[in-house]
Amino acid sequence: MTTTGSLTATITPQGAPNRRNTELSLLVFAVLVPVLAYAETGIAMDGRLPAGMLGYGLGMGAFALLAHLSVRRWAPHADPLMLPIAALLNGLGLVFIWRLDKAAQLHPNYPAAENQLLWSGLGIALFIAVMALVEDHRLLQRYTYLSGFAALVLLALPAFFPARASDHGAKIWLHLGGFSIQPGEFVKILLPVFFSGFLMVKRDALALASRRLLGLYLPRGRDLGPIVVVWALSLLILVFETDLGTSILFFGIFVVMLYVATERTSWVVFGLLMAGLGFWAVALTEGHVQSRIHEWLHPLPASGGGVGQIAQALFSLGAGGTVGTGLGEGHSWLIGFAAKSDFILGTIGEELGLAGLMAVLLLYALLAERGLRTALAARDPFGKLLAVGLAAAFTLQVFIVAGGVTGTIPLTGMTLPFIAQGGSSVITNWALVAILLKISDVARRPPPGTAVQPNEGP
Amino acid sequence: MNKPIRRVSVFCLLLVLALMIRANWVQGVDATALDANVHNQRTVIEAYSYPRGDIIVGGQPVTKDLLVNGNRYKYRRAYVNGPMYAPVTGFSSQAYGSNLLENVENPILAGTDSRLFFRNTLDLLTGKQKQGGNVVTTINPKVQLAGWNGLQGKKGAAVALDPSTGQILGLVSFPSYDPTSIAGITDVQKTWVALNDDKSQPMLNRALRQTYPPGSTFKLITAAAALETGRVTDIDAGTVTPDPYPLPNTKTNLNNEAGDTGCLNASINEALRISCNTVFGKLGAEIGTDRMVQEAQKFGFNSSSLTIPVGVTASNYDTKMDLAQTALSSIGQFDTRATPLQMAMVAGAIANDGSLMKPYLVAQERSANNTVISQTSPQQLSQATTPDVAAKLQTMMVNVVQNGTGTTAQIPGVQVGGKTGTAQHGVNNSDNPYAWFVSWAKAPNGKQIAVAVVVESSNTLRNDISGMMLAAPIAKAMMQAYIGQ
Numbered sequence: 001m002t003t004t005g006s007l008t009a010t011i012t013p014q015g016a017p018n019r020r021n022t023e024l025s026l027l028v029f030a031v032l033v034p035v036l037a038y039a040e041t042g043i044a045m046d047g048r049l050p051a052g053m054l055g056y057g058l059g060m061g062a063f064a065l066l067a068h069l070s071v072r073r074w075a076p077h078a079d080p081l082m083l084p085i086a087a088l089l090n091g092l093g094l095v096f097i098w099r100l101d102k103a104a105q106l107h108p109n110y111p112a113a114e115n116q117l118l119w120s121g122l123g124i125a126l127f128i129a130v131m132a133l134v135e136d137h138r139l140l141q142r143y144t145y146l147s148g149f150a151a152l153v154l155l156a157l158p159a160f161f162p163a164r165a166s167d168h169g170a171k172i173w174l175h176l177g178g179f180s181i182q183p184g185e186f187v188k189i190l191l192p193v194f195f196s197g198f199l200m201v202k203r204d205a206l207a208l209a210s211r212r213l214l215g216l217y218l219p220r221g222r223d224l225g226p227i228v229v230v231w232a233l234s235l236l237i238l239v240f241e242t243d244l245g246t247s248i249l250f251f252g253i254f255v256v257m258l259y260v261a262t263e264r265t266s267w268v269v270f271g272l273l274m275a276g277l278g279f280w281a282v283a284l285t286e287g288h289v290q291s292r293i294h295e296w297l298h299p300l301p302a303s304g305g306g307v308g309q310i311a312q313a314l315f316s317l318g319a320g321g322t323v324g325t326g327l328g329e330g331h332s333w334l335i336g337f338a339a340k341s342d343f344i345l346g347t348i349g350e351e352l353g354l355a356g357l358m359a360v361l362l363l364y365a366l367l368a369e370r371g372l373r374t375a376l377a378a379r380d381p382f383g384k385l386l387a388v389g390l391a392a393a394f395t396l397q398v399f400i401v402a403g404g405v406t407g408t409i410p411l412t413g414m415t416l417p418f419i420a421q422g423g424s425s426v427i428t429n430w431a432l433v434a435i436l437l438k439i440s441d442v443a444r445r446p447p448p449g450t451a452v453q454p455n456e457g458p
Numbered sequence: 459m460n461k462p463i464r465r466v467s468v469f470c471l472l473l474v475l476a477l478m479i480r481a482n483w484v485q486g487v488d489a490t491a492l493d494a495n496v497h498n499q500r501t502v503i504e505a506y507s508y509p510r511g512d513i514i515v516g517g518q519p520v521t522k523d524l525l526v527n528g529n530r531y532k533y534r535r536a537y538v539n540g541p542m543y544a545p546v547t548g549f550s551s552q553a554y555g556s557n558l559l560e561n562v563e564n565p566i567l568a569g570t571d572s573r574l575f576f577r578n579t580l581d582l583l584t585g586k587q588k589q590g591g592n593v594v595t596t597i598n599p600k601v602q603l604a605g606w607n608g609l610q611g612k613k614g615a616a617v618a619l620d621p622s623t624g625q626i627l628g629l630v631s632f633p634s635y636d637p638t639s640i641a642g643i644t645d646v647q648k649t650w651v652a653l654n655d656d657k658s659q660p661m662l663n664r665a666l667r668q669t670y671p672p673g674s675t676f677k678l679i680t681a682a683a684a685l686e687t688g689r690v691t692d693i694d695a696g697t698v699t700p701d702p703y704p705l706p707n708t709k710t711n712l713n714n715e716a717g718d719t720g721c722l723n724a725s726i727n728e729a730l731r732i733s734c735n736t737v738f739g740k741l742g743a744e745i746g747t748d749r750m751v752q753e754a755q756k757f758g759f760n761s762s763s764l765t766i767p768v769g770v771t772a773s774n775y776d777t778k779m780d781l782a783q784t785a786l787s788s789i790g791q792f793d794t795r796a797t798p799l800q801m802a803m804v805a806g807a808i809a810n811d812g813s814l815m816k817p818y819l820v821a822q823e824r825s826a827n828n829t830v831i832s833q834t835s836p837q838q839l840s841q842a843t844t845p846d847v848a849a850k851l852q853t854m855m856v857n858v859v860q861n862g863t864g865t866t867a868q869i870p871g872v873q874v875g876g877k878t879g880t881a882q883h884g885v886n887n888s889d890n891p892y893a894w895f896v897s898w899a900k901a902p903n904g905k906q907i908a909v910a911v912v913v914e915s916s917n918t919l920r921n922d923i924s925g926m927m928l929a930a931p932i933a934k935a936m937m938q939a940y941i942g943q
Binding site: 104 | 459460461462463464465466467469470471473474476477478480481482484485486488489490491492493495497498499500503529530
């Protein structure tokens with residue numbers, strides 16, 4: 001990383017290469033791969049190329065190009081990998097959703113791919129807007145408390161709206177006419193912004209003003225306040241909206257950011273203890289949570305009765321084996337109603353096999369890693385905290401949903417970033433990537449002076 | 459802040475690593491077990507994604523594959539004359555699996571048999587749709603239809619076979635069901651439940667899977683044993699037999715159903731003609747348990763391994779009995795039980811000069827383009843009795859049809875031998891008896907057929923005449939259908 005080494009005056013004036021052309025060439029592949037996958041799916045399922053092939057390819061290409069141009073214009077030094085990875089994941093997601101749309105066995109046969117394409121367009125528009133409007137990520141610091149407040153409101157809203165039968169137990173949607181959004185998704189960005197701003201101010205108090213006990217730093221009661229509030233809040237979400245995934249996600253973000261801000265392991269220990277205590281208490285009382293845990297431990301029924309979605313997802317993965325059945329040739333629609341959203345990883349595992357699934361997981365790992373690198377490289381504490389918060393949120397979400405589908409952890413029902421059907425999720429993730437790119441742009445920007453570059457921010 | 463960020467990075471990496479390890483575990487280690495799980499519908503979906511092969515009777519397929527293009531399944535099985543051929547074909551259901559030929563011949567019908575591998579690969583390369591192979595049965599449609607028509611309105615089974623080869627020519631069970639009605643996945647549950655709850659058991663394959671007390675038809679085996687052991691040398695010589703015959707070591711008397719019309723000291727030819735219990739009960743007791751067991755087993759009793767290739771329920775002749783029980787067993791009572799196929803085998807062995815041929819239902823297995831993959835060749839199961847004894851038994855059986863209890867089976871110009879039977883049913887004989895008729899026919903043109911018919915009688919006739927009235931006409935129709943063509 002250029003920022004961590006010391007650069008001498010003799011080579012810095014030219015600046016490090018900004019890697020925009022790398023990004024562009026990677027983007028070509030990021031568009032080409034899904035377009036070819038689309039063609040292959042069409043041939044496998046209908047025996048011919050899909051009708052909208054050209055339009056789809058051009059549209060994807062145009063989206064990617066616009067995003068790329070906006071990065072060139074407004075964040076020229078940004079990380080070159082994040083945009084291509086996001087575009088590739090989004091494109092693959094569209095192919096899989098389209099493929100599942102075509103599975104007549106899924107009822108209602110709702111053409112989700114078109115909607116997803118629309119949302120992807122909106123996501124990229126939001127991406128470009130962030131590029132253009134957020135001149136510097138530090139601008140977001142001004143909205144610390146507004147973000148916190150907005151996050152609370154958005155989180156609380158679904159609890160006051162009547163749930164629908166189609167929500168399958170989790171109260172996490174807002175239905176406005178025929179249109180529904182998942183406010184929890186936006187909170188995934190608002191919360192890190194709030195935490196970053198809040199912790200940047202409080203980190204010294206939290207880190208230093210504490211007593212030592214048994215090798216652990218015990219925080220003072222008044223400093224303990226925020227973590228207790230967030231802990232209680234995440235439990236409340238769990239109880240009222242029966243959304244285990246979101247509560248784990250938010251609590252995880254908070255603990256990670258607190259740890260990074262204070263550099264105190266004791267916070268992690270406290271966080272895990274409190275989380276454990278809280279979930280244990282809820283698991284004892286909430287039937288919804290209990291059944292999820294039971295289904296995780298015993299996904300395959302001994303005999304008789306119906307087969308749960310986890311079992312179906314495991315069958316999908318098993319059927320895929322090492323190299324998969326080929327696009328459009330699996331039976332992952334057997335998973336049922338959430339096949340296009342929460343369980344889309346099952347389709348990937350079945351049709352692309354272990355090889356494809358590993359590739360997708362690697363793409364996620366790589367995207368998260370670029371975000372964490374950005375955090376390392378960022379020179380201001382707000383940027384660092386925000387980047388680590390967003391990257392951790394992204395990774396945690398991938399882990400929670402992929403872990404649930406593969407039976408690694410109990411299923412909680414979240415969307416797989418960029419791939420799963422879901423408008424709120426897609427546009428949030430595009431915004432998330434945009435913010436990370438803005439932070440990395442600042443971080444990687446060659447310093448204006450020619451003097452020895454400091455290792456970290458002031 | 460970089461140190462904690464690096465640790466968070468490691469943590470994130472571990473999360474992804476955990477997912478990767480788990481994915482390898484599920485898709486690598488667990489995959490085979492998951493594929494084989496009974497709840498995994500992929501196997502069934504795959505099996506019905508291309509046309510299944512046909513089961514062929516008399517050159518014509520009795521199965522069809524309908525292109526339904528349903529939500530899950532592209533094809534669905536359907537049957538021609540479903541109820542009539544159900545005891546042969548069985549069913550192949552998307553919801554409930556399969557049985558009988560559809561089940562045991564599944565590798566051929568589904569095209570998954572390794573012997574079809576080369577052709578399948580060829581089809582894959584040339585882009586031809588995968589298709590299952592065909593199974594050619596030995597069933598003769600005319601014989602099957604004759605048995606089917608004969609059993610209408612009754613309850614029972616009929617089996618016909620070629621004594622010289624063991625080819626099964628007819629396999630009828632009534633009441634029956636239409637396998638088409640449960641072949642699909644939607645709207646079949648009600649039918650399935652109704653069929654299973656039906657007291658008349660339409661899905662029971664009575665020809666192969668139900669055993670009945672054989673009653674007087676078992677006297678053929680007792681007669682064979684008596685002749686083989688030399689206890690009787692002249693079939694027309696009188697025996698020393700009281701009427702009634704007191705069962706050995708008991709105070710119970712064995713009576714004759716037909717009353718005292720000539721069973722006293724009757725010859726076995728005469729005793730078989732009018733079906734005397736006393737003569738054969740006494741003979742059985744004299745021959746002894748071990749020798750009787752040996753004789754019954756030579757004719758196929760107590761064999762649980764018989765497959766045609768569909769599995770056949772074992773017929774039973776007890777191996778541990780006192781003499782009174784042996785006497786009762788020798789006239790087909792006590793614990794003696796036989797499938798209709800078993801009794802057809804008895805008649806067949808007698809007609810085939812004592813050689814019992816292994817019955818079989820599948821003549822050929824063929825690939826989709828009708829290349830013969832396997833051909834069943836006749837095989838001797840055992841030498842049930844000597845040709846000499848068999849000839850004597852044939853004479854006695856002809857006598858039964860000519861002058862005795864089996865006159866309703868006479869076919870002009872054809873040598874027909876038979877034996878009726880009425881088997882007691884229920885505690886103290888309280889239920890309606892079973893009416894049996896086992897027979898064979900030899901036509902001048904060399905054609906032979908052996909038939910066993912059992913009717914779970916619907917009336918209360920309590921003598922051998924019920925076998926003659928109920929079962930013999932059906933056997934006659936089946937024999938005629940074969941040799942009269």
